[in-house]
Amino acid sequence: MNRLLVTGSTGMLGSALVAELAKDPASPQVLPYGRDRLDLRYPDGVRQVILRERPDVVVNCAGWTAVDDAEAHEVDALAVNGNGVRALALACEDLGARLFHISTDYVFDGTAGGPYAEYHPVAPVNAYGRTKLAGERAVLEVLPERGYVVRTAWLYGASGRNFVQTMIALERTRDTVEVVDDQFGQPTWTGDLAAQLVRLTRADSPPGVYHATSSGQATWYDLAREVFMLLGADPGRVRRTGSAAFLRPAARPAYSVLGHDRWAAAGMSPMRHWREALHAAWPSMVGGHA
Numbered sequence: 001m002n003r004l005l006v007t008g009s010t011g012m013l014g015s016a017l018v019a020e021l022a023k024d025p026a027s028p029q030v031l032p033y034g035r036d037r038l039d040l041r042y043p044d045g046v047r048q049v050i051l052r053e054r055p056d057v058v059v060n061c062a063g064w065t066a067v068d069d070a071e072a073h074e075v076d077a078l079a080v081n082g083n084g085v086r087a088l089a090l091a092c093e094d095l096g097a098r099l100f101h102i103s104t105d106y107v108f109d110g111t112a113g114g115p116y117a118e119y120h121p122v123a124p125v126n127a128y129g130r131t132k133l134a135g136e137r138a139v140l141e142v143l144p145e146r147g148y149v150v151r152t153a154w155l156y157g158a159s160g161r162n163f164v165q166t167m168i169a170l171e172r173t174r175d176t177v178e179v180v181d182d183q184f185g186q187p188t189w190t191g192d193l194a195a196q197l198v199r200l201t202r203a204d205s206p207p208g209v210y211h212a213t214s215s216g217q218a219t220w221y222d223l224a225r226e227v228f229m230l231l232g233a234d235p236g237r238v239r240r241t242g243s244a245a246f247l248r249p250a251a252r253p254a255y256s257v258l259g260h261d262r263w264a265a266a267g268m269s270p271m272r273h274w275r276e277a278l279h280a281a282w283p284s285m286v287g288g289h290a
Helices: 012-022 043-053 067-072 074-095 127-142 163-173 190-202 220-230 261-266 274-289
Strands: 003-007 029-033 057-060 098-104 147-152 177-180 208-211 238-241
Touching (some): 127 208
């Protein structure tokens, strides 16, 4: 592997991935492409970039991530998350390149009684999930031997808007914060996900679906309390409430915990526990809030 192209390189995950690759002098040449240079809404432009740069590996961190906006603009979201990803996959097919595509827990309906296995039937409950599923199918159909779908969830990082950053800001401005305690998932640090992606691209790993979330599980309420504790604040200021108190255009899966069995096929271990990861991420998370 000599050339690795990252789409969405200026986003929360893409920037973490570029930074992770830069740590190792033995890394391949990294080709970072933000939306200003590679926009998945324009398939012809996507194809031109890929065929010009001729990467061995593409990691697609780009996508329409505005979950609620997708309800009113599903066609626009599909242009990015579905059609744009298909264009990316077709260009990779022409080059013989491998494609690692970032997807989401929202392809599931949230009614499982235990962690979702990689092969569990999909059933998205909102437009965002449907458009992301279209992208997954494009990768697996076009690149059955070189396509990787990496599902993640509940991402947070030093850059970009995310729940952990929001809680840090709210602790400074509110006496109490109400947070839902009836949605279950796996808070996942972009730093850990980036490192896992780098390992996956270098492993002799079979193509297909992988679940890349932190181990363990939590509710948003659990995560908020942990943030307050790390800030040295009273976690009792976080008050539990139900999802009905925060009505949104897009339905959210109530249970988004993902299973990690497929990592064994790649000779890799799953990612560490979410609480351990949050503690490791903490210095970077509070750097801009001092």
